[in-house]
Amino acid sequence: MANPFSLEGKVALVTGANTGIGQGIAIALAAAGADIAAAGRSEPTETQAAVEALGRKFLSIKADFGSTEPVQRVVDETVATFGKVDILVNNAGIIRRADSIEFSEADWDAVMDTNLKVVFFLTQAFAKQALKRGGGKVINIASLLSFQGGIRVPSYTAAKSGLAGLTKILANEWATKGINVNAIAPGYFDTNNTEALRADQDRNAAILARIPAGRWGRPEDIGGAAVFLASSASDYVQGITLPVDGGWLAR
Numbered sequence: 001m002a003n004p005f006s007l008e009g010k011v012a013l014v015t016g017a018n019t020g021i022g023q024g025i026a027i028a029l030a031a032a033g034a035d036i037a038a039a040g041r042s043e044p045t046e047t048q049a050a051v052e053a054l055g056r057k058f059l060s061i062k063a064d065f066g067s068t069e070p071v072q073r074v075v076d077e078t079v080a081t082f083g084k085v086d087i088l089v090n091n092a093g094i095i096r097r098a099d100s101i102e103f104s105e106a107d108w109d110a111v112m113d114t115n116l117k118v119v120f121f122l123t124q125a126f127a128k129q130a131l132k133r134g135g136g137k138v139i140n141i142a143s144l145l146s147f148q149g150g151i152r153v154p155s156y157t158a159a160k161s162g163l164a165g166l167t168k169i170l171a172n173e174w175a176t177k178g179i180n181v182n183a184i185a186p187g188y189f190d191t192n193n194t195e196a197l198r199a200d201q202d203r204n205a206a207i208l209a210r211i212p213a214g215r216w217g218r219p220e221d222i223g224g225a226a227v228f229l230a231s232s233a234s235d236y237v238q239g240i241t242l243p244v245d246g247g248w249l250a251r
């Protein structure tokens with residue numbers, strides 16, 4: 001039996017792959033055999049070196065996902081270099097924290113645009129080329145706040161809950177057309193995104209006390225779930241949001 005987790009010959013487009021969770025995912029996909037197109041606004045970092053050390057190709061695409069402007073270009077540039085895109089990982093995302101009573105329209109729009117609207121239109125651009133080629137895999141990076149309310153993050157919770165719903169509708173639409181659409185819900189991971197939470201001693205302690213695994217997640221904790229959802233091992237898995245949370249939701 002062929003290895004169902006192999007990504008040999010596959011091309012993955014990962015947004016926000018130069019840091020944190022996106023970096024963990026890009027390196028794991030490369031270790032499973034995929035070439036990587038990394039689209040985002042930051043410079044290539046150790047992600048590029050790690051992917052190339054694994055013998056895979058790495059393409060860096062500059063893109064600001066604060067609007068839908070770059071979505072078609074990002075898919076086109078990946079296809080121009082690699083001939084196709086098999087796997088899309090919608091990882092780039094932002095968070096804004098404030099009480100709902102004073103939450104600004106600018107912060108609402110920024111989070112909803114980057115974390116939800118742009119994800120939809122990038123996925124649409126990806127699917128147009130994937131459908132012509134017989135299919136592909138979409139992985140959306142959701143959150144525990146796809147399931148729970150959270151604290152002082154109204155637009156983030158709305159966007160990540162919406163992303164779990166979007167994952168289901170797209171899975172429904174494309175399940176017979178060879179595209180799998182699933183999501184991963186990371187728990188509390190030690191990245192830029194959560195720096196402010198670790199800087200607050202009380203909040204940090206409360207978070208750690210609630211995680212059965214007893215520690216923050218690390219970027220390398222997320223790769224296995226991404227390889228599963230990117231590979232033929234998950235061909236009959238559709239529309240799920242898979243927690244990778246050290247047991248947070250089990251508590």
Ligand SMILES: NC(=O)c1ccc[n+]([C@@H]2O[C@H](COP(=O)([O-])OP(=O)(O)OC[C@H]3O[C@@H](n4cnc5c(N)ncnc54)[C@H](O)[C@@H]3O)[C@@H](O)[C@H]2O)c1
Binds near residue numbers: 018020021067188
């Ligand atoms: N850290 C956590 O605990 C946690 C938990 C659940 C979900 N997430 C999600 O994981 C994803 C990655 O976040 P992270 O924790 O690795 O933090 P991070 O800040 O290191 O990563 C976010 C990435 O998205 C990119 N990005 C953000 N806005 C962008 C824009 N307008 N254009 C282009 N790129 C942009 C950043 O450059 C960065 O590379 C996000 O969607 C986040 O919501 C994080």
Ligand SMILES: O=C(O)C(=O)C[C@H](O)[C@H](O)CO
Binds near residue numbers: 143150
């Ligand atoms: O609750 C917060 O303030 C967060 O930062 C949420 C985390 O980033 C994460 O999305 C939880 O899964």
